[in-house]
Amino acid sequence: MTQLEAARQGIVTDLMRQAAAAEGIDAEILRARMAEGTAIICHNVKRKNGSPLAVGKGLRTKINANIGTSKDDTSIDKELEKARVAVRAGADAIMDLSTGGPVDEIRAAIIAETGVCIGSVPLYQAAVDKVLRQKKALVDMTVDDIFNGVIKHLDDGVDFITVHCGVTRAVVERMKNEGRLMDVVSRGGSFTVEWMAHNNAENPLYEYFDRLLEIVKPYDATLSLGDGFRPGCLADATDRAQIHELIVLGELTQRAQEAGVQVMIEGPGHVPLNQIEANITLQKRLCHGAPFYVLGPLVTDIAPGYDHITCAIGGTLAAAAGADFLCYVTPSEHLRLPTVEDVHEGVMACRIAAHAADIVKGVPGAIDKDIAMARCRKNLDWEGQFNLAIDPDKARRLRAESGVDEEHGACTMCGEFCAYQVMSDGSRRRKAAAG
Structure with a gap:
C-alpha cells in the first residue's frame, strides 16, 4: 500500500507522523490533505537514510537545490561539497542533474551523503548511456532505454523523479503554430521533442503512462510532472504551448492519483510579475490543487550574475500565491556550472523568498x-x-x-x-x- 492509498483509507502511517512532526502539525491534517491530493510525502521506500518530506497545502514552502556534473566538470568531490553546502544552508531537497562523468557513482554518493529528499531526471540517464557510453545519437534511445533509466534511479533510492510526460506531439504543434522566441529551453523537453521528431512517434512517457505508473508505484516515489514547455524568456510566458501542456499534466495527475501514485507539478520559468499569480491559479485549478514546484520564476531576462535575486523576487510572489516548492537559481544561471559559493547564495536567496511567502500564507510559526x-x-x-x-x-x-x-x-x-x-x-x- 502506498502512502496515498493509506491516506485515502484513513490510515495515518509512521511516515505521515514523522513528516507532520517536522511541520508542527497534526498527522491527521497531513493525511487528509494527502488523501485529497493537495499534499504529498516524498520518500522512496528504498531510501535508508532519508527523512520523509511533506510538500503541499498549508505546509512550509520547501526549497530545492540543483547540483550535478556536466562533461566540462565531472568531479564527484565538488558535487558532494555542493550537496553539503546546500544542506547546511537549509535546502530541503537536492536534485542531481549530472550528465558528465560517472553519473551512477555521483548519484549514489549524493544519496549516501545526505538525508534530505533527493530528486533526479531519469531521461538524462538514458541520454548519457546512449551518447557517451554507446557513442550513438540521443534520438537512438529506445522506449526500453527510457524506462530502464527510470528503474535505475528508483532502484538507487531517488525520492522524486522529473518526467516530461506532457511533452506531446500535439503540444509541439501548438508551439509551432503560435511561434515562440526561444522554443524549448527545458533540457529534458528538448530531448523528448527531438526524439519524437526523429522517430515520428509519440512521447513514450505519455503514450505508456500506465507503464510508468506500474514502475513507480512499488517504490512509492513521487512523480514530478515536468514542464517541458516552460517559458525560457518573458516573451514566451503563459502562451498556448505552456498552458496546453499544463492541461495534459492535469489529466495525468488524476490518472496517477487514481493509481495510488503521488504527484506534484513543475512550473515556469521566466514570467513577468503581473502573470505569476495567474500561473499559480491556473495550475491549482487545472491540476486539482496538486502541489506546485516552480523554477524561480525569473521576473526579468537581463540579470545574468544576479538571477538568484530575480528568482527570489518571482519565488516570493509565486509562493505567496500558493506555490509549494521553490527550485533555487544561483548567480551562475545562464552562465556556467555553479560553484560551491553560488550554491550557498542560491539557497539563501530562495529561503528568504520562501519565508517571506510563508508569512503571507499564514504558515504556523512563520512570523x-x-x-x-x-x-x-x-x-x-x-x-x-x-x-x-x-x-x-x-x-x-x-x-x-x-x-x-x-x-x-x-x-x-x-x-x-x-x-x-x-x-x-x-x-x-x-x-x-x-x-
Missing part, C-alpha cells in the same frame, strides 16, 4: 522568528540577532568586519545616533529623573 528578531534589535542584542538570522555566519562576519567590539551597542550605520540607543538612553534618563 515568530521575525517577532523575536525585532525584540533583539530593540534591545541591541547582537548574539540573539545572529542566532535568529537566516545566515548567522554572514551576519557575524559583517559586524566583525565593521571593527566594533561587542561592548559597543550600536552598529556603524548610525553609531551614537542609533535610534534604539537614543530611545534607550532617553528612557533611562526619564526613569532616573522620576526616581
Whole structure:
C-alpha cells in the first residue's frame, strides 16, 4: 500500500507522523490533505537514510537545490561539497542533474551523503548511456532505454523523479503554430521533442503512462510532472504551448492519483510579475490543487550574475500565491556550472523568498522568528540577532568586519545616533529623573 492509498483509507502511517512532526502539525491534517491530493510525502521506500518530506497545502514552502556534473566538470568531490553546502544552508531537497562523468557513482554518493529528499531526471540517464557510453545519437534511445533509466534511479533510492510526460506531439504543434522566441529551453523537453521528431512517434512517457505508473508505484516515489514547455524568456510566458501542456499534466495527475501514485507539478520559468499569480491559479485549478514546484520564476531576462535575486523576487510572489516548492537559481544561471559559493547564495536567496511567502500564507510559526528578531534589535542584542538570522555566519562576519567590539551597542550605520540607543538612553534618563 502506498502512502496515498493509506491516506485515502484513513490510515495515518509512521511516515505521515514523522513528516507532520517536522511541520508542527497534526498527522491527521497531513493525511487528509494527502488523501485529497493537495499534499504529498516524498520518500522512496528504498531510501535508508532519508527523512520523509511533506510538500503541499498549508505546509512550509520547501526549497530545492540543483547540483550535478556536466562533461566540462565531472568531479564527484565538488558535487558532494555542493550537496553539503546546500544542506547546511537549509535546502530541503537536492536534485542531481549530472550528465558528465560517472553519473551512477555521483548519484549514489549524493544519496549516501545526505538525508534530505533527493530528486533526479531519469531521461538524462538514458541520454548519457546512449551518447557517451554507446557513442550513438540521443534520438537512438529506445522506449526500453527510457524506462530502464527510470528503474535505475528508483532502484538507487531517488525520492522524486522529473518526467516530461506532457511533452506531446500535439503540444509541439501548438508551439509551432503560435511561434515562440526561444522554443524549448527545458533540457529534458528538448530531448523528448527531438526524439519524437526523429522517430515520428509519440512521447513514450505519455503514450505508456500506465507503464510508468506500474514502475513507480512499488517504490512509492513521487512523480514530478515536468514542464517541458516552460517559458525560457518573458516573451514566451503563459502562451498556448505552456498552458496546453499544463492541461495534459492535469489529466495525468488524476490518472496517477487514481493509481495510488503521488504527484506534484513543475512550473515556469521566466514570467513577468503581473502573470505569476495567474500561473499559480491556473495550475491549482487545472491540476486539482496538486502541489506546485516552480523554477524561480525569473521576473526579468537581463540579470545574468544576479538571477538568484530575480528568482527570489518571482519565488516570493509565486509562493505567496500558493506555490509549494521553490527550485533555487544561483548567480551562475545562464552562465556556467555553479560553484560551491553560488550554491550557498542560491539557497539563501530562495529561503528568504520562501519565508517571506510563508508569512503571507499564514504558515504556523512563520512570523515568530521575525517577532523575536525585532525584540533583539530593540534591545541591541547582537548574539540573539545572529542566532535568529537566516545566515548567522554572514551576519557575524559583517559586524566583525565593521571593527566594533561587542561592548559597543550600536552598529556603524548610525553609531551614537542609533535610534534604539537614543530611545534607550532617553528612557533611562526619564526613569532616573522620576526616581
